[in-house]
Amino acid sequence: MKLLHQDAGPQTGTMSGSTSPPLRLTVVQLIPALRSGGAERSTLEVARALVQAGHRSVVISAGGRLVERLLAEGSEHITLDIGQKSLTTLARLPRLRRTLRELRPDIVHARSRLPAWLGWWALKGLRPRPHFVTTVHGLNSPGRYSSILLRGERVVVVSQTLRDYVLGHYPMLEPNRVRVIPRGIDPDAFPYGYRPDESWRRAFLAEYPQLAGAPLLTLPGRGTRLKGHRDAIELLADLKRRGIDARLLLLGAIEPGREAYIAELRALIAERGLGTQVVLTPPRSDVRDVYAVSSLILQLSNKPESFGRTVVEALSLCRPVLGYAHGGVGELLAELYPAGRVPLGDRERLVERAAELLRVAPPIPMLQSYRLRDMQDAVLALYADVATA
Numbered sequence: 506m507k508l509l510h511q512d513a514g515p516q517t518g519t520m521s522g523s524t525s526p527p528l529r530l531t532v533v534q535l536i537p538a539l540r541s542g543g544a545e546r547s548t549l550e551v552a553r554a555l556v557q558a559g560h561r562s563v564v565i566s567a568g569g570r571l572v573e574r575l576l577a578e579g580s581e582h583i584t585l586d587i588g589q590k591s592l593t594t595l596a597r598l599p600r601l602r603r604t605l606r607e608l609r610p611d612i613v614h615a616r617s618r619l620p621a622w623l624g625w626w627a628l629k630g631l632r633p634r635p636h637f638v639t640t641v642h643g644l645n646s647p648g649r650y651s652s653i654l655l656r657g658e659r660v661v662v663v664s665q666t667l668r669d670y671v672l673g674h675y676p677m678l679e680p681n682r683v684r685v686i687p688r689g690i691d692p693d694a695f696p697y698g699y700r701p702d703e704s705w706r707r708a709f710l711a712e713y714p715q716l717a718g719a720p721l722l723t724l725p726g727r728g729t730r731l732k733g734h735r736d737a738i739e740l741l742a743d744l745k746r747r748g749i750d751a752r753l754l755l756l757g758a759i760e761p762g763r764e765a766y767i768a769e770l771r772a773l774i775a776e777r778g779l780g781t782q783v784v785l786t787p788p789r790s791d792v793r794d795v796y797a798v799s800s801l802i803l804q805l806s807n808k809p810e811s812f813g814r815t816v817v818e819a820l821s822l823c824r825p826v827l828g829y830a831h832g833g834v835g836e837l838l839a840e841l842y843p844a845g846r847v848p849l850g851d852r853e854r855l856v857e858r859a860a861e862l863l864r865v866a867p868p869i870p871m872l873q874s875y876r877l878r879d880m881q882d883a884v885l886a887l888y889a890d891v892a893t894a
Contacts, residue, residue: 530892531561533610533635535620537588540569541727541757541788543814544616544642547663547688547880551614552580554881563608565601565620587620594619602627605635611892614638618645621653636891641667643811644832647674658891661686661884663812664833684887688814689880690872694793695821697871701794709798713784716752720800720863725756725792725815728763733805733829734770736855740803742777743856749863753779756795757788796822801862804828807850813837817875825866827859842869 532555534548548564549571555562556579564575567586575582583604585597605613605627613628613635615621621639628634639657644667654660655675660683662668668685672678701709710717722741726732734755741753759767767785774783789795796802802819804810809832816837819826828834830846838846844867847854 528892529560530555530612530888531563531608531610532612532614532888533563533565533605533608535587535613535615535617535624536564536566537586537617537620538567538569539564539571539575539582541571541760543663543688543812544640545569545571546814547640547642548616549575549578550689550877550881551884553578554885556580558885563610565604587623588617590619594623598623598626602631606631610635612636612638612888614640614888615654615657616640616642618651618653621656622650625653625656638887638891641671641811643667644670644809658682658894659684659887661887663688664836666809666833666836667811684883686880686883686887687875688812688817689875689877690814690817690821691877692821692872694877695796695818697821698823699793699797701797705791705794706798709794713754713786715781716754716784719750719752719782721752721754721798722801722803722859723754723756723795723799724803724805725796726758726806728758728760728766730766731806731808732758733803733807734758735773736805736807736850736852737803738770738773738777738779738783739852740805740855740859741779741782743852744859745779745782747856747860749860751782751800751863753783754795754799755783755785756792758785759787792818793822796824799824801859801866802826804834805855806832806834808832810834816841817872820869821872823869823871825862825869827855827862837875841872842867 536548539545552562552564552575562580564580565583565585568584572582601623613624615624637657638659639654640661641654645651655678662683662685664687665685668683724737737753741751744751774780796819802824804813804815811833813834816826816834820841826842826845828838828845829849831849847858
């Protein structure tokens with residue numbers, strides 16, 4: 506059933522050829538929280554595109570540091586914890602249903618499993634019923650719990666790797682419902698050949714003086730085991746044994762609730778004698794500048810990633826990337842920077858390739874794909890397709 510709101514506001518070009526009055530969609534995105542992460546960033550990027558195209562954008566989540574930015578860019582936010590894996594979360598279902606009934610959205614877009622389940626149940630009985638769209642952001646364990654993300658009228662996946670994964674594990678999923686829409690980066694935010702000004706460099710090295718005096722290896726990623734922090738530390742130790750002086754920045758590793766894991770990493774750093782060569786930080790807002798002063802960006806997740814936005818960001822800045830050749834990261838490196846691929850867990854090849862790239866990195870062409878605008882346009886076109894079906 507169509508739920509299109511007529512509005513005299515700004516028009517979107519996603520419905521070209523129509524002779525009907527301008528159409529304004531109300532889109533609600535469901536996500537556990539807005540703290541950090543790729544799914545969260547995609548939520549904000551799509552929300553921004555909706556607002557710019559004249560639509561109404563609403564996000565329902567438990568909140569977080571990204572809410573302020575979401576609101577500043579014109580979207581609405583409703584605070585409701587729909588992502589906590591607890592039986593108490595089910596008690597929030599009636600409020601979610603009331604909220605959706607009041608909002609009367611055209612599309613509900615779920616980006617995580619538990620919010621998707623709650624959204625699916627909340628939509629039952631609503632008349633008219635909003636369209637249900639889902640995005641699979643990760644290589645989730647196959648099974649009934651994960652299958653909710655395949656119930657969307659359209660199922661967005663962020664890479665060919667992920668499309669192959671879901672179709673392989675869910676043979677009943679119709680391939681024509683699956684849309685590959687890779688994440689994208691803003692070339693203006695990560696301009697080719699960018700270098701930060703001297704004042705930023707001085708402030709950065711004043712904050713982390715131990716990073717001065719040698720090539721910098723940066724591994725960005727949350728404080729979880731799958732991001733490969735231990736592999737990065739061992740790589741630095743292997744380089745040191747070969748007489749190659751370098752520094753390591755574990756960017757964004759320090760997060761609330763990860764104290765035990767960070768303590769393990771610090772113990773390994775001390776054991777390898779790298780206490781003056783490694784820095785761990787919380788998430789930072791100046792990642793562009795950090796990447797730009799790095800000699801090598803590392804992507805060493807020990808489990809396959811669905812995409813690997815870091816690869817695209819670094820290459821857009823003309824910075825070399827070294828990563829494991831599996832999942833979405835391997836897919837991107839094979840297409841954009843084959844010199845940076847090494848087999849998963851091959852410690853010898855990893856240190857050899859790192860030494861080669863630190864000595865002479867192959868040239869990096871200007872990025873011509875994986876742009877943010879491409880992703881935003883593709884998602885808005887999908888919304889228009891669903892809403893007018």
